[in-house]
Amino acid sequence: MNATSRPAMPGIGLQFWRLTKPRVVSLIVFTAVIGMLLASPTLAPLPLLAAATLGIALVAGAAAAFNCLVEQKIDAAMARTRGRPTVTGTISSAQILLFSGAVGGLGLAILWHAVNPLTMWLTLATFVGYAVIYTVVLKPATPQNIVIGGASGAMPPVLGWAAVTGAVTYQPLLLFLIIFAWTPPHFWALALYRRDEYARAGVPMLPVTHGEAFTRLHLLLYTLILVAATLLPFATRMAGWFYLGAVAVLDAVFVFYAVAIWRRYSDALAKRTFAYSIYFLSMLFAALMVDHYLPLFA
Numbered sequence: 001m002n003a004t005s006r007p008a009m010p011g012i013g014l015q016f017w018r019l020t021k022p023r024v025v026s027l028i029v030f031t032a033v034i035g036m037l038l039a040s041p042t043l044a045p046l047p048l049l050a051a052a053t054l055g056i057a058l059v060a061g062a063a064a065a066f067n068c069l070v071e072q073k074i075d076a077a078m079a080r081t082r083g084r085p086t087v088t089g090t091i092s093s094a095q096i097l098l099f100s101g102a103v104g105g106l107g108l109a110i111l112w113h114a115v116n117p118l119t120m121w122l123t124l125a126t127f128v129g130y131a132v133i134y135t136v137v138l139k140p141a142t143p144q145n146i147v148i149g150g151a152s153g154a155m156p157p158v159l160g161w162a163a164v165t166g167a168v169t170y171q172p173l174l175l176f177l178i179i180f181a182w183t184p185p186h187f188w189a190l191a192l193y194r195r196d197e198y199a200r201a202g203v204p205m206l207p208v209t210h211g212e213a214f215t216r217l218h219l220l221l222y223t224l225i226l227v228a229a230t231l232l233p234f235a236t237r238m239a240g241w242f243y244l245g246a247v248a249v250l251d252a253v254f255v256f257y258a259v260a261i262w263r264r265y266s267d268a269l270a271k272r273t274f275a276y277s278i279y280f281l282s283m284l285f286a287a288l289m290v291d292h293y294l295p296l297f298a
Contacts, residue, residue: 015085020061034285035160051114052163058107065100066131150183181226189274193267223258246287
């Protein structure tokens with residue numbers, strides 16, 4: 001292949017953008033924004049919403065870039081990640097570390113000055129939980145990495161709530177619990193059909209350490225725990241009948257997938273379950289938002 005026929009290398013800006021894992025961060029920001037919207041009977045001031053959203057997004061992107069830096073060897077063994085700039089070497093480790101620090105520091109400064117100190121400290125704790133405790137300590141050490149490390153991924157709605165109210169009450173903790181319970185079946189569906197890649201990379205994901213059958217059973221059990229958690233907003237009167245109707249349908253489909261994986265596993269089914277789990281969480285939080293604002297239009 002001559003030089004003129006080689007595919008063009010993405011620009012440096014696009015490569016840094018990819019390091020922030022924009023698809024993952026978009027779900028983080030979405031749940032954080034829903035937390036903000038649920039924290040007030042009416043819409044919170046737009047400048048506050050914008051500052052909190054930007055600050056949380058920047059810190060989340062910085063954590064993702066740091067994660068890519070730490071997991072270069074793992075990413076090289078995974079088909080879906082081997083094209084990252086950290087693997088191809090188009091961006092140096094020093095550049096990524098500087099980028100992560102600058103972006104994360106800017107996000108924290110915005111949260112401190114334009115939102116409130118509580119949100120800044122909680123966001124910093126989330127960064128440490130994901131980038132250090134999960135990525136560096138838990139992921140390479142234990143098959144419970146997703147279960148324990150899921151706490152950092154469940155924090156965005158708590159951050160959003162704290163941004164608007166300056167406090168953490170039981171309502172955002174219920175949202176935290178939902179995402180915390182959602183994380184294991186979400187990631188285990190991915191780990192099941194990527195089990196050979198995780199094994200080559202030396203990552204002790206549950207299908208690698210305990211086998212496929214054990215993982216399938218636990219995916220089902222954690223899905224049932226998730227169903228129970230999703231009913232808590234209605235049980236505590238945080239949400240009403242619209243939410244209950246929506247979540248009943250969402251839960252039923254998730255349980256259907258989980259039972260199907262348990263009884264007649266295939267990689268194709270695991271891929272569909274993983275894709276549905278993302279849709280599930282997005283629609284659940286959207287239903288919470290609609291349910292919250294329905295009385296304003298009654």
